[in-house]
Amino acid sequence: MMDEPLYHRYRLYVAGDAPNSLRARHNLERLCRRYLGDAYAIEVVDALNEPQRVLEEGVLVTPFLVQLEPWTVRLAGDLSDEAAAIALMRLA
């Protein structure tokens, strides 16, 4: 029997509907559904609308994923390298 997954909180910085940003959203949601069930939340921040928040986070490229809970991870890119993403996000 698997343990109840820990609650995961992510913030994803994107640049509008640019293709890599869309892909990053899609890939992140898919990974979360598969590994975390309902125990996750994703906040999407559009760098074009909220440059101040991007600056505060120290994000230099989009798409950019910041994990806030239960641990911190910072990843740039569209997360299409699934094996690397799973390893770096410690999903499995």
Next chain:
Amino acid sequence: MKPLLTLAPKALLRTNEPLRELITKLARAHDEVERLVGSSVDAVVDPETGRTFMLSGAQEAYVRLQRETAAQAERLRLAANVFKYAHEGILITDAHGIIVDVNDMFSEMTGYASEELIGKTPRRFRSLHRAQGFSVTRMWRDVNDQGYWHGEIWNRHKDGKEYLVRLTVSAVRTPDGSISHFVATFSDVTLLYEQQQRLERLAHYDPLTHLPNRALLGDRFQQALVQSRRAETLLAVGYLDLDGFKAINDNLGHNAGDQLLVQVAHRIRLHLRGGDTVARFGGDEFVLLLSGLDAIQTCTQILERLLQAVAEPYQLDERKICVHASIGVAFFPRDGSDPDLLLREADQALYLAKQLGRNRYHLYHQLA
């Protein structure tokens, strides 16, 4: 490489240079603190202004390229540091054996500066002194067949001094499989080797007289027996003991006694033939192995010469002293074929030589 910024949106054309810098900078930053997964990005953010620059496909490729270049540069920097700070000497040659680089440690070990070496071949280090079992041909065959060779060789320092190194030679191949370079790493193991030699000497030789000890005599005894058996010759086993040595030790001190033993050992060795062995068993007890004797008479002639030589006066510091020896002898195969038995018999014969008045030899078979 040509920067791929020509496709920048019009608004960015004026800021080509800062953008390029920005990209380079962030590419490096990513390499250190962040991971690009899938490495596809849409925009870069100027950390000064917070302004977001959308990237074209080409610019995105440029970011990726920059990042890879930064990662590669980092790997190269790391490799260069390993080379520079290694505690082993490293020498790199091209496929023809011409030296292309050496590290500082290698220069220190060999005494040659890198400028003296680059463009030359490593032949100049080769010592005339070959380590046991070493073959240049075999070394190169292994490097070609297995990709590496390791072993020990003697090298020659610029100042002429020879030193033993543990050497690994590896072939560096291009992706198509042909050899592009050879890398040789050296560690100086001379001290280790000398220590081993010292231990070996301690295990087999008497530290005072440098004669073989009881353990080494055991080996020599077996060899001499085999040899005598094969050649059908006599082997004489002699016990030699100085007459009145205890009195010398007691009266003149252990230091004088030791000096005397060293000189006696020297004389015995001088009067034996090349293949003979003299060992020190401790105190003033010496054991002789005289092999390849055709007759007992040959042996007794040697024993007489030996007794004469030992009886010559000795100079100990300011003092001149005289001492003589007694010897008991047993023969293989006449008196037996077991080393322990032969030694016991020689000891008995020695006892009799002493009983009969010292300064003489006695043969075991004359006991009865």
